[in-house]
Amino acid sequence: MTSEDVPVIVQKCIEFVSAHGVKSEGIYRHCGVGSRIAAVLDLFAKDAHGTYLSKENFSEHDVAGALKRFFRNLPEPVITLELYQPLLHCAEIENVQQKLLKYQSLLKQLPLRPNFVTLKKLLGHLRVITELATENKMSIPNIASSFGSTVMSGSMDSSTVNSYAGDNFSGSTKEITVLVDFLTFYEVLFEVKDEEIQKERKILQALESFNKQILSPPRAGDFLMGIYWIDRKGEAINMRLKTSLTAGQLCRALLDREKMEPDPAYTLHEVIFDDKLYRPVLEDEEVIPIILRWTQWNETNICPYSANYLCVRKNEMQDKIAAIPRATISVTQQLRFSKEKSFKKMALDFSKMNLTCYKNLSGEKSIGSWRIEDIVWFRGCSPQRSPPSKWTFTFIEKQILDRMKENRAAFGYTVCCDEEADLFKWIGTIVQAQVRFRSVPE
Numbered sequence: 001m002t003s004e005d006v007p008v009i010v011q012k013c014i015e016f017v018s019a020h021g022v023k024s025e026g027i028y029r030h031c032g033v034g035s036r037i038a039a040v041l042d043l044f045a046k047d048a049h050g051t052y053l054s055k056e057n058f059s060e061h062d063v064a065g066a067l068k069r070f071f072r073n074l075p076e077p078v079i080t081l082e083l084y085q086p087l088l089h090c091a092e093i094e095n096v097q098q099k100l101l102k103y104q105s106l107l108k109q110l111p112l113r114p115n116f117v118t119l120k121k122l123l124g125h126l127r128v129i130t131e132l133a134t135e136n137k138m139s140i141p142n143i144a145s146s147f148g149s150t151v152m153s154g155s156m157d158s159s160t161v162n163s164y165a166g167d168n169f170s171g172s173t174k175e176i177t178v179l180v181d182f183l184t185f186y187e188v189l190f191e192v193k194d195e196e197i198q199k200e201r202k203i204l205q206a207l208e209s210f211n212k213q214i215l216s217p218p219r220a221g222d223f224l225m226g227i228y229w230i231d232r233k234g235e236a237i238n239m240r241l242k243t244s245l246t247a248g249q250l251c252r253a254l255l256d257r258e259k260m261e262p263d264p265a266y267t268l269h270e271v272i273f274d275d276k277l278y279r280p281v282l283e284d285e286e287v288i289p290i291i292l293r294w295t296q297w298n299e300t301n302i303c304p305y306s307a308n309y310l311c312v313r314k315n316e317m318q319d320k321i322a323a324i325p326r327a328t329i330s331v332t333q334q335l336r337f338s339k340e341k342s343f344k345k346m347a348l349d350f351s352k353m354n355l356t357c358y359k360n361l362s363g364e365k366s367i368g369s370w371r372i373e374d375i376v377w378f379r380g381c382s383p384q385r386s387p388p389s390k391w392t393f394t395f396i397e398k399q400i401l402d403r404m405k406e407n408r409a410a411f412g413y414t415v416c417c418d419e420e421a422d423l424f425k426w427i428g429t430i431v432q433a434q435v436r437f438r439s440v441p442e
Contacts, residue, residue, distance in 0.1 A: 005113035006121045008048035013067040014125045016053045021060025022128060023135045028146045032062035040066035049373050052289055068150050077154040078119050083109060084152065088174040091181060103189050120190045127186045140183045148175035227254055228311035241287055248283035254312045267315045272308040277378035277394055280315045282434065303411055321428040331429050334361055336416035340409045341385055343416055350429055353437060372433045374398055384410035391423040392416050
């Protein structure tokens with residue numbers, strides 16, 4: 001699940017279609033390739049959080065088909081069965097105001113998490129699709145015809161559907177009517193604020209921008225990007241990046257270009273905010289998702305794209321991190337923590353692969369908790385903050401689309417330590433945990 005308690009497969013499929021398919025004619029109506037749809041579902045079944053969908057391997061119709069099949073194959077539809085007949089009755093109410101009030105009442109009977117939030121996420125995405133109907137030919141009635149039974153009756157056969165619908169209803173026809181109403185009155189029924197709509201549109205623009213600027217390859221599946229040697233003082237070396245390229249592979253390729261032998265002391269570094277924050281990238285981490293995050297940060301004013309770059313240099317943290325005892329995968333300490341701009345003394349705890357911040361060492365009130373696989377960390381602090389010491393590290397959620405829904409004054413969350421030893425104790429603990437998490441077999 002994401003931080004919103006939406007299934008990861010739903011979030012990532014929506015992101016992919018938003019980046020590559022919102023203007024594609026017949027999106028969610030045209031079928032993808034069956035074997036590739038099955039492959040998408042298999043990837044998420046094995047490792048949902050670790051799955052990265054690339055245009056090289058899947059079309060927008062493959063991923064759209066996988067999303068539909070996921071909803072269709074749920075043990076119970078996202079709209080629970082006890083609401084099926086009441087919703088069909090509601091669709092027949094002629095007075096619009098009365099109908100909307102009844103719909104709202106019924107939707108409140110859905111379990112908030114994950115059913116309601118997942119349905120809201122899906123319908124918000126489909127609403128965006130319908131707003132581009134002049135290009136994709138998917139009006140509200142067309143989308144409703146394609147998705148009505150998927151979200152309302154799932155894998156139930158027609159006899160079962162009719163038994164829930166009752167003798168006086170044609171279940172499949174009324175399902176479409178219900179979904180037409182949900183999409184038409186989406187903002188009212190799901191209490192969507194105008195700022196949410198604007199943020200969703202910004203997210204869509206960011207994804208489309210990434211699609212145009214970054215994934216316009218010189219040949220299928222590849223694109224050229226400048227990678228720096230040591231820092232930005234020299235000229236960038238243009239490297240051809242494939243969508244599955246890892247940090248380790250890119251580092252070795254650049255060392256080879258420089259006629260150097262492979263050296264474990266050199267690693268790919270992600271540098272952001274003009275060298276204010278940086279991190280050595282894990283050997284098996286893919287490069288493309290890093291660039292995707294930059295584009296989304298840029299489009300939503302989180303961090304300017306031009307302030308970021310990739311370089312290969314010696315990992316100055318390697319020896320200090322290596323000195324941390326390998327058993328240290330649990331640590332608690334009172335540190336200064338910043339969610340906005342100011343720093344406050346709080347208790348930071350890392351245990352059971354979760355990083356949690358509490359108001360005090362007693363652990364009575366948590367102000368946030370993050371799974372280790374869901375965050376990316378950097379040494380340093382963004383320019384929006386003024387930390388009381390130089391021993392800082394910053395982390396931000398990988399699930400960028402969730403993060404962008406917040407109105408935050410500064411980038412990510414920053415932790416300020418009193419001395420260097422504490423800083424590397426925490427960085428080392430996080431790195432070890434991430435390495436351990438990624439090495440667990442599927």
